[in-house]
Amino acid sequence: MSRPCPQHQHPHRLIQQPLSDLTDKLRRGELKITAPRQAILDVLRKHASPLTIKEIHTSLGKMxxxxxxxxxxxxxxxxxxxxxxxxxxxGAARFELSPEEGDAHHHHLVCKQCARIIELDDCFLSEFQDQLARRHGFTKISHRMEFFGICPTCRVP
Amino acid sequence: MSRPCPQHQHPHRLIQQPLSDLTDKLRRGELKITAPRQAILDVLRKHASPLTIKEIHTSLGKMxxxxxxxxxxxxxxxxxxxxxxxxxxxGAARFELSPEEGDAHHHHLVCKQCARIIELDDCFLSEFQDQLARRHGFTKISHRMEFFGICPTCRVP
DNA sequence: CAGAAGATTGCAAACCGCTTGCATCCTCAT
DNA sequence: ATGAGGATGCAAGCGGTTTGCAATCTTCTG
Structure with missing residues (x-):
């Protein structure tokens, strides 16, 4: 719902420019530019919070x-x-456009009642995560973290 | 794999004593002591890390x-x-005996290759979580957090 | 600009973890 | 011992996700 600082807000240049950049990007991965592919990315670009497959599907509308x-x-x-x-x-995976190139990511605060999603600021776990990796000899370390609760609107007074 | 300090190690008194304590506990919840119930708790008591339903099922063996x-x-x-x-x-839920009465919980470091699970020390998120709840007006707040990576044994040298 | 190679799509069936309805069985209070 | 109601087994069902296959489309090449 609230992407924080504007400097992190790159509107995904690669997929918004007409075609050439996207072409480059996709070609490098041996991917083809197809109608469904573009439509899906369009849908994701229009939404701030992560979408389920079903939500993407209905958002696709006539396409x-x-x-x-x-x-x-x-x-x-x-x-x-x-x-x-x-x-x-x-039980349903959700998808969001990557914030930008690289490993930036954030976490979410989700209302268990109405499923409203609040995007939190950049993750603060990377240092802890690195310590953890070092301490236990792990490599390629990553994590998942989400918060759940009842939002002010859903709380019965 | 490694429950940290012994003082947190209560071996779940309630379910290890012969029967009376368990009886109390279960009766309070209007539950009955059945063979499957006891067997499942036995299995969980024997394992340090969280088990999937399937793992519990095979661990049950002849019962x-x-x-x-x-x-x-x-x-x-x-x-x-x-x-x-x-x-x-x-995609598969995992279960562990509760550390003790109350809300104590911990998180895990999981090897993506061999599924080895390392239990981490007590959670350090409660203060952050409370701040978050206050800032966004959420109630009944909780969270999930797990770490993933490749363990030393699985890393190819 | 046609032709070819190969990625992509649609469709249908299958999978997987999990849930549920129902008849039967078992536990426990009396 | 008995009755009430929770618990179990079985089988069917459900939602999200994956997959095999034939047809289609994108893009490279000449």
């Missing part, structure tokens, strides 16, 4: 492609680093 | 009860606070 196609595309785009996958524990 | 029974029991035991549910994002 209505198969669910399997969306699932496959999300894998592909995730593998290429264009989208990021989140898991809020309700 | 082989229905999967649905295990699912139902895990819900019940969780609702009673006897077990704690964890989600490592691989």
């Amino acid at each position: 209505d492609c198969d669910l399997a196609t969306i699932y496959r595309n999300m894998h592909t785009l995730e593998r290429m680093g264009l989208v990021r996958r989140y898991d809020f524990g309700d | 082989d009860c229905d999967l649905a029974t295990i699912y139902r029991n895990m819900h019940t035991l969780e609702r009673m606070g006897l077990v704690r549910r964890y989600d490592f994002g691989d």
Whole structure:
């Protein structure tokens, strides 16, 4: 809901420019520019919070492609680093455009009642995570962290 | 794999004593002491890290009860606070005996290759979590956090 | 600009973890 | 011992996700 500082707000240049940049990017990954692919990225670009596959599908509206196609595309785009996958524990994966190149990511505060999602500022765990990796000899370390609760609107007074 | 300080190590008195304590506990919740129930708790007591339903089922060995029974029991035991549910994002819930009465919990470092699980010390997020709740007006706040990586054994040299 | 190679799509079926309805069985208070 | 109601087994079902396959589309090449 609230992307913090504007300097982190790169509106994903790569996918907003006409085509050439996207082409470059996709070609490098041996991907083709197809209608479903573009439509999915359009949908993601229009939404601030992570979307489920079902939400993406309904958002696609008349350009209505198969669910399997969306699932496959999300894998592909995730593998290429264009989208990021989140898991809020309700059994449905959610996807968001990657903040920018690199490893930046953030976490979420989710209302258990109405599913409103508040995006939190940049993650503060990287130092702790590195310590952890060192202490236990782990490599390629990553983490998941989400917060849940009842939002002010849903709280019964 | 490594429960930290021994003082946190209460071996779950309630379920290890012959029967009376367990009886008390269960009776209070209007639960009955059944063979599957006891067997499941036995299995959990024997393992240090969280188990999936499938793992519990195979660990049950000859006392082989229905999967649905295990699912139902895990819900019940969780609702009673006897077990704690964890989600490592691989699509299968995992269960562990609750550390003790109360809200204590910890997090995990999981090897993405061999699924080895290292239990981390007590959670350090409660203060941050409270701030978050205050700042956004959320109530009943909770969180999930797990770390993933490749353990020293699985790393190819 | 046609042709070819190969990625992508749609469709349908299958998978997987999990839940549920129902008849039967078992535990426990009396 | 008995009755009430929780617990179990079985089988069907559900939602999210994956997959095999044939048809289609994008893009490279000549």
